[in-house]
Amino acid sequence: MFVYDLLRKANHRLKAAKKARAGRFISPVRRIERVYPVKxxxxxxxxxxxxxxxxxxxxxxxxxxxxxxxxxxxxxxxxxxxxxxxxxxxxxxxxxxxxxxxxxxxxxxxxxxxxxxxxxxxxxxxxxxxxxxxxxxxxxxxxxxxxxxxxxxxxxxxxxxxxxxxxxxxxxxxxxxxxxxxxxxxxxxxxxxxxxxxxxxxxxxxxxxxxxxxxxxxxxxxxxxxxxxxxxxxxxxxxxxxxxxxxxxxxxxxxxxxxxxxxxxxxxxxxxxxxxxxxxxxxxxxxxxxxxxxxxxxxxMALSPFEDLSPEDECFEAARLLEAKRVPIGYRTNELRPDGIMTFGELCMALCPGEVRLARIRETNGPYGTALKWAAEHGVTGGGNVPVKGGDFSRLLEAAELPSSVPDKASFTRREALILLSEAMK
Ligand SMILES: [Zn+2]
Missing domain, CATH: 3.20.20.370 (Glycoside hydrolase/deacetylase)
Incomplete structure (x- = not known):
């Protein structure tokens, strides 16, 4: 029993570490283990x-x-x-x-x-x-x-x-x-x-x-x-x-x-x-x-798509709309983290057309590599992990041929960014 308990603890730690690693990047495929309780x-x-x-x-x-x-x-x-x-x-x-x-x-x-x-x-x-x-x-x-x-x-x-x-x-x-x-x-x-x-x-x-x-x-x-x-x-x-x-x-x-x-x-x-x-x-x-x-x-998932997004959240409907269009907005862990800051790499990932991403899936470009390349080809460059600024947000929307009126701010919470994104994609 003692050995079993130790093994179980080790397994729990392993799982937590795996989840932390998996949760660093936005992914078009999410691992749905559970969702936020339905209202x-x-x-x-x-x-x-x-x-x-x-x-x-x-x-x-x-x-x-x-x-x-x-x-x-x-x-x-x-x-x-x-x-x-x-x-x-x-x-x-x-x-x-x-x-x-x-x-x-x-x-x-x-x-x-x-x-x-x-x-x-x-x-x-x-x-x-x-x-x-x-x-x-x-x-x-x-x-x-x-x-x-x-x-x-x-x-x-x-x-x-x-x-x-x-x-x-x-x-x-x-x-x-x-x-x-x-x-x-x-x-x-x-x-x-x-x-x-x-x-x-x-x-x-x-x-x-x-x-x-x-x-x-x-x-x-x-x-x-x-x-x-x-x-x-x-x-x-x-x-x-x-x-x-x-x-x-x-x-x-x-x-x-x-x-x-x-x-x-x-x-x-x-x-x-x-x-x-x-x-x-x-x-x-x-x-x-x-x-x-x-x-x-x-x-x-139709009732509640993410693990950490309450149906009461201001961006719930925006997230649901983007989810229905299969726009990559969540992490592999099925978290949405609406309070986090939207990074340049994350926004590139959301806006890079799926066929561009899939055509390069066999190249080893790193998590946002293909999306960053796509942005660079449209004249927008930036670091994957830095907050996206209003100007770059607009230019990325233009690259994706979407209406591009976003406020010129130094950073956006992911909640704000997802609401803007869903309005542009309506
Ligand atoms: Zn089986």
Whole structure:
């Protein structure tokens, strides 16, 4: 227990340091872990990874019904929605060896297999179009968890795994699932989560580069529903392990889940059981009794897009408008920091046309490099980290072919700058 506590503390520190680093620059792709609580209501989102699965729950609680339909049916019964973070097809992930139960490699040594090793034909959007159709017809959101669920890059935790070899392979894999959803279902994916949250891609790229090329935001989660862990003594213990932490959190703070994203599995845990099938109705009952509405991540983001932006804030509507146009205005951490000072580099990033940025994504220009180059090509130069002055603000708006009447000031808060920017873009 002592070692576990130390590890957990170290992990918390690591996460905080990672967040501080990630929060230094504006990014077209934001990692959505949670959002600012929605005004006047208790709303949270749920996500279900690794489906769809045609196999029944284990043990079978639905009379042979496919797990995905059992879960979506329970959600609908409670008036809840969710985001199903689906894979395309894992049947290409061979040759491979069956993994050891209860280990990270339970599904396979070199690759993952959903819903299970050598049962790939019963999982994924390609093999189960009827399950995808049923999810869409019932109003659920679909996100991109990778066509083959191959790791984006190397990870010490998954040392035996064979990851993708670079950015092009990752984008090609994501594109296969994106196209399948568009061509077969007329549906456009907007969010994605990397397999096992591995972000580094060979060649110095990250999942953020891949998602920028795809036009996605990075869908993370702030609360672990727990349905992926190895069995802890018995099935009933596993179910309790998914319900009790939620109950305790709500009893400590009834508003605890406001703005949070809950992680769940549309599949087996590491011991090939599906405690989620038994735990989900109890979790939804609990949330309902505390007055929560459960929605998809995009529905949550439509109500409150950033983690630190209150709906009461003066720039809330401006930020929402810019967000709807996918103008890069927030940090990777999903913060907006309206009280901060708008820098020259940040404004260049917001105004540099997306196609210019994406055309140069394979050059290593640094966070604002491409945007600063674009500005310089239009005769506006400055340091990335210095406050933007009124004159440069106007010239940058002109470079972006937008109306350019901004007051001539030495600096602007990000709040002021975003309001000016949204007025210019109306
Ligand atoms: Zn996964």
């Amino acid at each position: 006047g209501q208790r709303v949270c989102a749920m996500t279900f990874d690794d489906g769809p699965a045609r196999t029944p729950s284990e043990p079978d609680l639905g009379g042979g019904k496919p797990l995905t339909l059992l879960l979506s049916g329970i959600l609908t019964e409670y008036g809840a929605s969710a985001t199903f973070d689906v894979v395309g097809d894992t049947s290409e992930n061979y040759p491979d060896r069956r993994g050891e139960p209860d280990k990270f490699y339970w599904g396979g040594e070199r690759y993952d297999h959903y819903p299970d090793f050598e049962r790939d034909a019963d999982g994924g959007a390609k093999n189960c179009p009827e399950l995808i159709r049923a999810l869409l017809d019932a109003g659920f959101e679909i996100s991109n968890h990778g066509y083959r669920h191959v790791l984006f890059g190397k990870s010490p935790v998954y040392a035996k795994r064979k990851p993708f070899d670079g950015l092009d392979s990752v984008v090609e894999d994501l594109t296969r699932l994106h196209r399948l959803m568009e061509e077969q279902h007329g549906y456009t994916i907007r969010l994605a989560r990397p397999p096992h949250y591995i972000d580094g891609i060979a060649g110095g790229f990250t999942s953020y580069d891949a998602y920028d090329l795809m036009g996605y935001h990075y869908m993370a989660a702030s609360f672990d529903g727990g349905g992926w862990k190895p069995e802890n003594g018995s099935f009933e213990n596993d179910v309790k392990g998914m319900v009790e932490p939620m109950r305790q959190a709500l009893e400590r703070d009834p508003a605890f889940f406001s703005g949070q994203i809950i992680f769940q599995k549309d599949g087996c845990n590491m011991s090939r059981k599906t405690p989620v099938a038994a735990a989900l109705p109890r979790q939804l009952e609990l949330l309902k009794s505390f007055g929560y509405r459960v929605v998809s991540v995009s529905e949550l």
